[in-house]
Amino acid sequence: MSHTIKTLLWTGFLSLLLLTSTALTNASVQARSALPTLTGALALLRHAPAGVANLRWNPTTKGLIVTIKVEGLQANTHHPAHIHSGLCPTDGPIVYKLNDVVADAAGNGTSQTMITNVTNGIPATAWHINVHSGPTLNTPAEALPVACxxxxxxxxxxxxxxxxxxxxxxxxxxxxxxxxxxTYLTLTGTTLTVRTMVANLVPGTAHAFHIHAGSCESQLPGTILYKLNNLVAGPDGTATSTTTIQNVTTIPATGWYINLHFSTNLATQPGYDVIACGNVISH
Structure with a gap:
């Protein structure tokens, strides 16, 4: 993302934070008036899924054990994974096929693979590991790497x-x-306003997103609490959205998270793919 876009993104949200902070102060000063109470919360949206891969090589047996742990996947899904040659941006040929990363009900995925006859051990820089959208590699959408x-x-x-x-x-x-x-959330009386700005989307694409019950780290129960208006990326890959929801009594200190999806078609695994997640932190 360019320096200009990044500056606009964060300047806008810092301005929003300042305005809300001022509003909170004014509300406190005017506590005896009939104005509704104003509270707020923030969710920083970061790429999902994310995790780690641990590689262990034995010089005696020439065996390589690869263990992957990833969070932020769709619940109860399978994701192909491989060791490729080269670096993530180049995505070279497959060196070793790994066992699928299998996500549990909380969206946390694991995989362990034992590879034999790795005679020269782990190279200094010539490998990278991809986890794919899945569940197969039969289409470009399924083969898309979602973590590297x-x-x-x-x-x-x-x-x-x-x-x-x-x-x-x-x-x-x-x-x-x-x-x-x-995403910034403000609650005025019982009206919840949710404002979001994101960057680095494919221009022209539309994305579903929601407020869920749980956390990015453990998406249980994962229930959709509030559907938010879709994000649609402009020519520069940025998108904004504002949603107003009535009859909301409180923003909890913890227990809400926001998922942003690859598309608006959540019926397919590639379309559902969570591309960003943020825990809602109330203040």
């Missing part, structure tokens, strides 16, 4: 055990897989 991490090994001696931990996160070259933004 470059493998960097600083202990390449093949006479000693090797261990590498790789962070899995955003994929700058994949569609809608490098999103960032923020």
């Amino acid at each position: 991490g470059n493998v960097k090994n600083t202990q390449t001696l093949t006479t000693q055990p090797q261990a590498v931990t790789t962070a899995l996160g955003s994929v700058a070259t994949a569609a809608n897989q490098n999103v960032m933004g923020a």
Whole structure:
């Protein structure tokens, strides 16, 4: 994302925070008046899914164990994963197929794979790990990488055990897989106003998003509490949305999170793919 877009994004939300802070102060001063109480909350939207991959190589057996743990997936889904050659932006050929990452009811996925005959151990920089949208690789949408991490090994001696931990996160070259933004919530009386701005979307794409019960780290129960107006990306890949919801009595200190989806078609796994998530923090 360009410096200009990033500056506009955060300047806008800082201005909104300042205005709300001023409103809160004024509401406190005028507490004896008939004005409704104003409260607020913020959710910073970061790429999802995200996690880590641990690689362990044994110089005696020449065996490589790869363990992946990822959070922020759709509940009860399967996601193909591989070790590829090269770095995340280049997405080279598959070196080793890994067992699918399988998500539980909370959207937390795991995979463990034992690979034999890895004679030269873990290379210093020549591998990266992809987790794909899934559930298969039969279409470009399913094959899209939703989390990636470059493998960097600083202990390449093949006479000693090797261990590498790789962070899995955003994929700058994949569609809608490098999103960032923020959502601000204000409650005036029983009217909840939800304002969102995000960047790094594919221009012209539309995205469903909701307030859910739970957290980004454990999406249980995951119930949709409030449907928000779709985000539609402009020519520069940024999008804004405002939703007004009536009959809301409170914003809890914890227990709400916001999911932003790959598309508005939530009936398919690639369409449902959560591309950004943020926990709602009340203040």
